Amino acid sequence: MLDLHVGLIGAGVMAQTHLEAWITLGARVSVYSDDGRHALLATTHSAHGVEAAPSLEHLLDACALVDICTPTGSHKELILAAVAAGRHVVCEKPLAMHPEDAQEAADAAARAGVRLFPAHVVRYFPEYEALHRAVTAGAVGTPAILHFTRTTAYPDWSPWFRDDTQSGGILTDQMIHDFDFARSLVGDPVRVYAQVRESQDGDGRRIAAGTAVLTHATGAISYFHGLWGQPGTAFRTTFRVAGSDGLLHHDSHRTTAFRVLAQPAGGEDDRIPPVALFANPYAAELRDFARTVTTGRPPRVTAHDGVMAVRIAEAARESARTGRAIDLTAEEATR
CATH class of the missing domain: 3.30.360.10 (Dihydrodipicolinate Reductase; domain 2)
Incomplete structure (x- = not known):
């Protein structure tokens, strides 16, 4: 079980999928979205300790790492905000719409000394x-x-x-x-x-x-x-x-x-x-990222991989x- 506080940004289909995986892994999760749906998502999963963050700033202050599950066009700015707060980041693919933006996000993470993990679940x-x-x-x-x-x-x-x-x-x-x-x-x-x-x-x-x-x-x-x-x-x-x-x-x-x-x-x-019943790939990719954050072990997918995919x-x-x-x-x- 993971002793981590995860800040999940988003409340759509992929956010729900990632949330289920984090719950399976035993992480504590705070969730936030601009449209307010995070409150319903948190309420639905409150029995597992999921809570709604009152603001993005509160989420970034409170969590150990950030999981971005929002529309693609918002990825770069959210990555940069999380990196500026000193947080490790896992971001749903693609890292950005354009390779220049993906590279900017990867460079910012490298300068800040934090991990940027593109969620290429396949x-x-x-x-x-x-x-x-x-x-x-x-x-x-x-x-x-x-x-x-x-x-x-x-x-x-x-x-x-x-x-x-x-x-x-x-x-x-x-x-x-x-x-x-x-x-x-x-x-x-x-x-x-x-x-x-x-x-x-x-x-x-x-x-x-x-x-x-x-x-x-x-x-x-x-x-x-x-x-x-x-x-x-x-x-x-x-x-x-x-x-x-x-x-x-x-x-x-x-x-x-x-x-x-x-x-x-x-x-x-x-x-x-x-x-497959015996191996949920969404839990597997998030476990890989969490182990990278907690142990320093290289992840299977790197920020450079995410940039090249874009x-x-x-x-x-x-x-x-x-x-x-x-x-x-x-x-x-x-x-």
Whole structure:
């Protein structure tokens, strides 16, 4: 059990998911959000010692570390505020909308001597952990071709998802998970090409599909397909990694799982993926960060990883906008 006081900022779906994980880990939690929903969230979980903070300043003064679960556009300023207060920070992905902002946040944390941890939860799903162990142990030889898919219903529970200037759309909000994971397997990409297609039916319901191709410095090529589908679309992920000595693949529809408590069961409200009963990845990632704070042990995901994920996602958005491949080495030179 963790002897930590966590300041949770936000009261939406991901905040509820993180809160459940912190409760499981035994942390004390204070919660705050600008819209006031934190009071209801705290009341709902008061039996576990969760309390509502009267202000952001009060939360930053009282807690040992900060967990940011707010819309993407607010991440940088909240990170900077927490870092200025000397607090370690875990922030839901992505760290920011733009790589310059993500880098500014990472640099500020480094100067202050505090940890900044991007919550890329896919790295903690058991099937992805198993893939990472196998590939790094040489199970497929030299990885050459990687293929990832990710499908869920369009995230319409908050209006900011519909505004690409706030969410980054499917490439940044959804597919960044797989961009980050591919990079963890085969290193930095040097070129990005992407396309996005969006449509809307007569009832105003949206769907969006994204594709992307990353060419990595190692010579490996990663392919990605993302879908935000119609209401009721089941959450599904797949991956295939082929190398000189073999092939590894996985399909989440073949995995028995349960749904975390923060998510309504089934129907049109599939918001976050089901997770395996024996290993809740949200608790695993927060435990990893807490151990980093308390022991100094390096975390699985670093601030630099978070910055690079944002950089890849922005290059993908630029490619989709212009119709051309984006050379990341050239982008680095212009920065």
